[in-house]
Amino acid sequence: MRSLRRYLVTVLIALFTLISFVAALQSYKQRAIRAEALFDQDLQVLASSLSQQYQAGSQQELGLALQVWQKGELVYRSALAPETSMSEAEGFSEHNFAGKRWRVFRQTPTDLLTVIVAQPLKQRQQLADEVITASIYPVVLSLPLQALLIWLVVSKALSPIKRFSAQLSSKKANDLSPVELDQVPAELDQMLKTTNQLFARLADAFEREKRFASDVAHELRTPLSVLQVNLHNASQQWQHSGISDPEGSMLALQAGVERMSALIEQIMLLNRTNPEHFQARTEQLDLAGLCRQVVADWYPHIDKKQQQIELLGLEHLSLKGDAFALRLLVSNLVGNASKYSAVGGSIQLELSTNQQQAMLVVQDNGPGIAPEEYSRVFDRFYRVGGDRHQSGTIGSGLGLAIVRDIVVLHQGRISLGASDFSSGLKVTVELPL
Amino acid sequence: MLINTVLMFLRELLPLCLLLATLLVWHRSVWRSFALYFAFPSLLMLSLISLQMVWISEQLDGLGLELLYSFLYLSCFVLLCLSALKAQWALLSSAFAAACLFSISGSNLLLYIWLPGQAENTPADLVLGSALGVGIGASIAVLWYYLLTELKQWRIQSFALLLSLSGARQVMMTSALLIQSDWLVAGPQLWQTEQLLSEQSELGFFLQALMGYEATPSLSQVLLYVLCFTVLFWCCSLMEKKR
Incomplete structure (x- = not known):
């Protein structure tokens, strides 16, 4: 050294x-x-x-x-x-x-x-x-000659710092592997050791966080399923026995369990799509086809609410991405649009390309979100109006956080705006082709 | 004159500085032991030669000093070969090789400083000249050391070549002294490169210190040089293969 x-x-x-x-x-x-x-x-x-x-x-x-x-x-x-x-x-x-x-x-x-x-x-x-x-x-x-030699000597002496800096700047967000350097000078040695120890601690912390959230969600899933089955059975028994529920306690309990179940599903999905953990399996896929599948999945729910949904724009839009994550993205956006739009509302999906970007626009004629809330709705567990959301819709406050993570994962951009309908929200997602 | 003092110091110190820098790169991890093994015999030999210089120079029909120097130069070469061949003796024998060169350079410099004919050199000339000579020699040694370290990091096997050149240079000095003492037949002069690269030029001076550059070498000198270079290079290659 x-x-x-x-x-x-x-x-x-x-x-x-x-x-x-x-x-x-x-x-x-x-x-x-x-x-x-x-x-x-x-x-x-x-x-x-x-x-x-x-x-x-x-x-x-x-x-x-x-x-x-x-x-x-x-x-x-x-x-x-x-x-x-x-x-x-x-x-x-x-x-x-x-x-x-x-x-x-x-x-x-x-x-x-x-x-x-x-x-x-x-x-x-x-x-x-x-x-x-x-x-x-x-x-x-x-x-x-002196100037040239000084330049050479100083450049040579500082080259380990330059290599250290280059390694740090070329690191990806989820790369917490230690920095390796040959011929480490004494002055840089402690800095390198401390940085590598910090990376190791961060990796451990992320791993613990990932496991904790995932394990808790997984452990809660089974008793919740049992609870749902028992609630369903109890509700059936009440109906057969002619027990009335004037205060709607059973319905409120069912809604609470359903919300908790949805929340746990979302937490697990959030963990899976977190850019710090998620290893994207990119492949060439058709975003238009994927949107059609999502619309088909949601159609029973949309039909139940007598809503109109239409898919406009390109019939094929090929891009590189993770199929699971993008499907989740579209599903969350369509789900939100449907959930927060009134009965008989309209939902519109539009696909287009803009230079090197694929653009997906999802808009509805629901109540929309006030512009000052735009930056906050991507925060985890944040819901407009708090738990007592005026729509009365069950939600976890994680849907848009997941969408944002997926967009970040694909190095894209997401923005919110007023819908082209008379009211409602317009979500624009740009993804690199 | 100032310039004479500088040139005298450089002529004596530069080969020693270059050899020491080369050996220090080799023994970098045990440089303290190397310094100890080098310092003791160096000072002992220098003291003995300096104190007995008059007596030595009177021996063997007045050729005592030349022949002693020839012996020390040759010993330096032999010790370098030994250090390359025997790993367990490498540190000791290479330190002794440098000590041989130091005792020659040191005694020559002491002779120059204390010579009665030094009256033409003022004390200021002597102090300034020696400071310039030591400064230039030491600076070249430091830069040489870092250059070799750098070459080593780049996996360039320059060590065997440079040590062999340095070893062969000591034999070149031996042959020059033996020819001067008529103990060795010079033979015909092989070439003349004085016009191309003078021994008095800066580069000629450096090459003389590094590898014993001679502008007008004789047949016996060239033969000895090639032979000794080959032997030491072979020894160094064997050492590197063993590693």
Whole structure:
């Protein structure tokens, strides 16, 4: 296990040291070469000045201007030096002559002898520039190399974090398997362990929740069935024995048991269709055919309430989905429409396609739902108006929650709106084709 | 001069740093033991050679020091072969191999620092030059270590190759010293690559430290190099097969 901090610190220090030291050495070498050239040039100038003294009339161009004064008379001057004194001040000074700015040095070793030497300022600056540029050049050139290497080292050091993040972002909602990483740095190790422990705890909790709800519903199913049979028998016996039930206690008891039975069925279905647990078995299916089957299933109930139901739009609509879940979705929507519509009401199913989406619209002319309730009706166990729903219809408050889960499972969308009838609810489901 | 000090330190330290980095990748899990096994014989040999340098150099008609260095370079190669062949001796013998190289480099550097002719080097030159040399050598070693670690993670079997090159380099140094002492016949010069890659260039310098690059090798040097490289590579391959 490698520490990110140690790796970054050692490698970056090594890189900086190496590049800076190599740049310093290169700079040293370059300056040494320039200085050598400078000293050679000084030697050349000195040799030329001395040779000029012995070659009368020589006007060889020199870098330096030189004057020698003796007893106030100019006894020697180089080609570039003027006939008048280049400087009256002792030591270093700057003056203009011969169309240039000069750095002048005047020395009077004895009262009778004065030596004045001058060098063009431009030439001095040029030489200084050359030496400085030579020393800066390697440092400036090394900067892009340093930047590139730092980028490579930091990218390399942070790659485990990047891989960790990529694994987390590519995880599906129901994938609670541990994250596996090679070469985990010390700093990431604890985070990885904690994340994996969290995933394990979440998986356990989901499993417990799933089992609990499913087990409770399953365990309640049998005694409820027995209760229903006994209630039916008791009701028959009461009828045969001529016992009257003026307060309707038996009917209320039967309705309560029926509601509890429906609730348990819905809880079990909710568990089966929960996206966190449900492993969809997607297959190519015909949504129109599925709708026809659901309408046929519900037809006795619809007919009993003298309701009208019609299926409009496409006769075949092929899409990929889980047959069981989609059938449950359509069944819950049709069931709700029928349950909450009055006797003689109308229900309409319409199938269409919109670009990459299949659209199923189920609407009725029931009382509908107020728009402020739209977002809440998908909550589990939520019923508009509470348990005392004005329709008096038996319900669990889970139907639309199941529908929403199935839509999420198929990566679709669901929306509610006002029906095209004079009143009622319109449910629009969009599913990817 | 500053540059001479830097070059001297680099010439002596770079091969040692590269060998140490390579061996540390090998013995990463037991690096503390490796450091201990390396430190004790290194300091002992360095002290002995440094204290007895005058006496050693006077032996064998004034060739004592060259021949001792040849022996140490050769020992380094033999110990590397041994470490590859015998797993139980790997840690000890590879640490001793590095110690042999350290004693040569260390004594040469001590000689350079304390040589009477050092008057032309100012103390500032010496301090700055040695700091630059040590800094560059250590930095290359750190980067080399992480490069080899990276290659190892990518399952690239570079270790056998690099260790064999390093081992053969020590034999190359032995042969150069023996030829210089007239103990080995050089034979004809095989090629001349000075124009293509100078030994004085940065890359030439690095390759010299890594694998004993020679711009003008003689026949005997090349034969010895190829032979020793093959032997050590075979030993390393055997070791990797055993793993």
